[in-house]
Amino acid sequence: EVQLVESGGGLVQPGGSLRLSCAASGFTLSTYWMNWVRQAPGKGLEWVANIKQDGSEKYYVDSVKGRFTISRDNAKNSLYLQMNSLRAEDSAVYYCVRGFYFDYWGQGTLVTVSS
Amino acid sequence: QSALTQPASMSGSPGQSITISCTGTSSDIGGYNYASWYQQHPGKAPKLMIYHVRNRPSGVPDRFSASKSDNTASLTISGLQTEDEADYYCSSYTSSGTWVFGGGTKLTVL
Numbered sequence: 001e002v003q004l005v006e007s008g009g010g011l012v013q014p015g016g017s018l019r020l021s022c023a024a025s026g027f028t029l030s031t032y033w034m035n036w037v038r039q040a041p042g043k044g045l046e047w048v049a050n051i052k053q054d055g056s057e058k059y060y061v062d063s064v065k066g067r068f069t070i071s072r073d074n075a076k077n078s079l080y081l082q083m084n085s086l087r088a089e090d091s092a093v094y095y096c097v098r099g100f101y102f103d104y105w106g107q108g109t110l111v112t113v114s115s
Numbered sequence: 116q117s118a119l120t121q122p123a124s125m126s127g128s129p130g131q132s133i134t135i136s137c138t139g140t141s142s143d144i145g146g147y148n149y150a151s152w153y154q155q156h157p158g159k160a161p162k163l164m165i166y167h168v169r170n171r172p173s174g175v176p177d178r179f180s181a182s183k184s185d186n187t188a189s190l191t192i193s194g195l196q197t198e199d200e201a202d203y204y205c206s207s208y209t210s211s212g213t214w215v216f217g218g219g220t221k222l223t224v225l
Contacts, residue, residue, distance in 0.1 A: 035214070044118070045153070045161065045204050047214040059212045062116055095160060102151060102206065103172060105160040 002026040004096045009109030022079040022096030030074040038092035086113045119217035126223040137188040137205030145186035149208035152190045200224040
């Protein structure tokens with residue numbers, strides 16, 4: 001059974017940093033593109049970033065470029081999102097999502113940026 | 116990276132059919148066959164319903180179908196059921212190598 005379990009969310013002050021993790025199981029992580037997608041409270045979905053199977057290509061939504069870094073460790077079956085210089089508008093549930101077709105989603109981890 | 120355009124809300128009665136539209140540009144929906152649709156119930160993670168414009172993952176009822184014409188993708192739900200009441204989102208690959216979602220459509224089954 002495919003499982004994606006996010007962790008690392010929490011309350012952080014504006015300008016602070018957080019590192020999200022996603023533990024993958026039930027499939028071979030190294031064979032899939034992986035994504036982070038976020039959803040602000042009461043709002044729609046927003047794609048944040050993705051990373052190729054071997055980590056050689058990474059793409060980001062404009063609003064997080066230069067502040068967020070996506071990475072992966074296939075040996076540890078894990079995906080990461082390093083978030084720096086956090087802003088109030090980054091507050092959202094962050095989902096770890098598998099593949100080019102977004103076929104499996106984790107349950108999400110809540111990030112709240114507030115003073 | 117502008118969001119794709121979806122109607123904010125739609126409604127239908129059980130047994131009826133509804134079609135949700137998702138409009139983009141030639142740089143996203145119109146340029147690729149990577150339009151997808153997701154269903155999200157309150158408090159739950161989204162679920163993939165359609166990928167590659169018209170393909171249904173295993174387990175998705177055949178009441179759900181989809182198509183694309185020019186820069187617009189469409190999701191049709193036939194024989195509406197009460198459990199279809201949810202938010203629906205479209206997405207597409209873009210010419211920038213990124214992905215974009217629609218704003219979402221809240222479907223009410225009356």
